[in-house]
Amino acid sequence: MIEQQTRPAAPAPTPSAPAALAARLSCATAGGVAFGVLTLWLQGRLADSWNVLANSGAVWTVVAVALAAVFGTSRTTGAVAGLLSLLGEVAGYYWCAAPWHGVAVALDEQVLWTAAAVLIGPVAGLVGHGLARGTGAQRVRAALCVAGLLAGEGWYDLRMAQNLVAARVEVALAALVAVAAVLISRASAATRAVAVLLGCAVAAAVLLAYSGPWLVL
Structure with a gap:
């Protein structure tokens, strides 16, 4: 008896790179x-x-x-x-x-x-x-940028004595993200220190931007 040979199923078509990028x-x-x-x-x-x-x-x-x-x-x-x-x-x-x-x-x-x-x-x-x-170093830097963003806006509101509840929440979240990122990261101590400085710089930049005459809150 001759066994019937079956063809392997054709792979499902995948979207082209430009189409996937556009999506x-x-x-x-x-x-x-x-x-x-x-x-x-x-x-x-x-x-x-x-x-x-x-x-x-x-x-x-x-x-x-x-x-x-x-x-x-x-x-x-x-x-x-x-x-x-x-x-x-x-x-x-x-x-x-x-x-x-x-x-x-x-x-x-x-x-x-x-x-x-x-x-x-x-x-x-x-x-x-x-x-x-990103790499471990890139991830800890990115996380500290997010923390700095939240801290800068929260600190501005605290300084202006406005939106105090939301401001405290933002500052607390920023501290939580920063501490967690530094403790969890396996990057070197020097890399984590640079990330903390970067987060502080982001917070200062946000504070400066919110204090500018071009922004009407």
Whole structure:
């Protein structure tokens, strides 16, 4: 009896590299738009002491870091994902502001936050890529950048005696992230010390940016 030979099943087609890249960046953008809409929606529903977290530059940036960590498979795509996600947050927020609240948003305010997204988005994307796919040294530096971002905004609010509950939460989260990153990391002591200094520099930069005359809170 002649045994019937069966052909091996053909492998499932995989998306081409350009298509996969476009899909990842589209997801990062859509995630940013969705979060921008969500923050606008939460502003009208959270208590006053927590409301600032729905309109926080630090929170928006952390979300961009997270989206870039998920969808940025290289440093370049990470930077682009961070840029697109932060621009998406700005777009989602301001596209819905007029329909939901019935007020026109000043053009200079939209320009300000769009420019901030262009400047900060790629950096946030690199931080996200470093967190998800970097070396041990890159991960601890990225984590301390996130901690510095939260600490800078929280410290500004504490200094201005405003949004005290949310400010304390941000500072506490920053301390938790920083301590955990330093203790968990297997990088050298010198590398961890440099990461701490980098986090302090990020916090100082955020504090300086929030104190500038160009930012209307």
